[in-house]
Amino acid sequence: MSLTETKSRKASNTLLVALFVAVLISALLGWHFVLHPNEVSTDDAQIDGHVHPINTRIGGTITWVNPNVEDTYYVTAGTVIAHLDPNDYQPTVNRLEGDVQASVAQERAAALNLPIASETALSRLTSAQASLVEAEADLESALSQKTASEATVAQTEANYRRAEDDRVRYQALVATHEISRSEYDQREADSKGTGALLAAAQANSAGADQKIEAARQKIKERQSDLRMAETAPASIASARANVLRASGETKKSQAALWNAQLDLGYTNLVAPVSGIVGRKSMEVGQRVAANQLMLTLVPPKDVWAIANFRETQMKKMRIGQSATVHVDSVGRDFQGTVESIGGATGSKYSVIAPDNATGNYVKVVQRIPVRIRLNGLEAAGPLLLPGMSIEVSVRVSP
Incomplete structure (x- = not known):
């Protein structure tokens, strides 16, 4: 058999095999479509x-890795995977706990001071109003005394003039021996006594002027005290604002403490779900950053x-x-x-x-x-x- 015939026979066999395979595939597909x-x-x-990625929430140094957490191992939800060094975060928690205690103490002090400040401010206002009324009454009394003293001065001055006129007239009569010396002495004594009463009345009138001036000065002082005491509503509002300010500081310090406690809690890396470990990449002593991938759970x-x-x-x-x-x-x-x-x-x-x-x-x-x-x-x-x-x-x- 020649080489050409051999090649032709092989080509025919190949074609027959390919045709058979095609027919077989078509038959299988047709049979599948029928069924x-x-x-x-x-x-x-x-x-x-x-596929749950397990990342660190904070940065730190790994101090412990659970030996039962390895690639292809199964872990249950809540399993502690690793520990980060808590010494990086514990001092902050301690400091903020002190801040919270101080803020709470300030808030309590402000709350206790509020009723005291309110009562004091209202008491000062009431006292200032009463003192002003009293000072005005003192002025009215001093004015009444002044009026009375002026009337007394006028009456006493009239009596003194009459007594002095009698003394002068009797002095002339005693010189001509028309009256006795004793009658003149009586008139002279009356004049001197009336003069003394006049001086006393004038002194009382001057004293009344001083009382009036003192009463008016006292009114000015009481009016100034009243203006200061009338700031009672503002003082009470300020005390209330201090309570609100202290409460706000307490909330701020508590929020900061809560955040620090969360960071401290994040030093424990915990499995959030149950699954098979994969892509584990953590070792003791390794320094990790926040949000760094540690492993995956499936x-x-x-x-x-x-x-x-x-x-x-x-x-x-x-x-x-x-x-x-x-x-x-x-x-x-x-x-x-x-x-x-x-x-x-x-x-x-x-x-x-x-x-x-x-x-x-x-x-x-x-x-x-x-x-x-x-x-x-x-x-x-x-x-x-x-x-x-x-x-x-x-x-x-x-």
């Missing part, structure tokens, strides 16, 4: 779930399926339809339900979204993410992990 005419499938799917039970169906397969797909999920890693099927359908194609969620207005457009069938809720995971055991490859079939409406 499942209302089912759409895709292998562009995977298990998805929550809850193995809280998973679902994400299947990316072609847009041509979405015509009859609806939320609530039944689905079958085949997991390659465990070689078994799980039943599920279409829970939600994505709001856009996968390409729209990419970092660089496609722009079809460039002039070189090639139509590509897009894929739309569909979320499948898996049933019976609690009984299935920890078999499904985010990222596992799966095949999803959804039974759509006919």
Whole structure:
């Protein structure tokens, strides 16, 4: 057999094999379509779930790491993962506790002083008003005394003049021996006595003037005291403002203390959820910054399926339809339900979204993410992990 015939026979065999494979695939697809005419499938799917990043809330130095926290280990919620050095934050808490105590003491003192200040201010006002009334009464009394003393001076002065006139007349008569010496002496004594009464009345009148002046000066002083005492409402308002100011300072210091206590509490790194540890990156003595990633936790039970169906397969797909999920890693099927359908194609969620207005457009069938809720995971055991490859079939409406 020639070389040419050998090559021709090999080419014919290859063609027959390719044709057989094509026919077989077409038959399988046709048979699948016959058995499942209302089912759409895709292998562009995977298990998805929550991956919780565990970051530090504050900066510090790691002093202890839980030996039971390692990559692939399972930890429960509330487990202490690591400790940061609390000595960086305890002094601040101690200082702020002192500030809070001082602020509370000032607030209490201001609250106790408020009724005292109010009572004192009102008492001063009442006392000043009463003192002014008393001073005005003293002035009226002094004016009355002045009027009376002036009347007494006038009467006494008239009596003195009459007595002096009698003395002068009797002096002339005694010189001519018309009256006795004793009668003259009587008139002279009356004149001197009346003169003394006049001097006393004039002295009383001058004293009344002094009392009037003193009473008027006292009124001025009492009026000044009253003006000062009339600031009682302002004094009371100031005392109340001091209470509010002290209360505000207390709240500020308490807030600062609360924040410091939170920072101190953050020195204990605690697992917020139960899950499998991954990407652990912490060691004793390591200096970490705030918000630095320490590890991740993946809850193995809280998973679902994400299947990316072609847009041509979405015509009859609806939320609530039944689905079958085949997991390659465990070689078994799980039943599920279409829970939600994505709001856009996968390409729209990419970092660089496609722009079809460039002039070189090639139509590509897009894929739309569909979320499948898996049933019976609690009984299935920890078999499904985010990222596992799966095949999803959804039974759509006919």
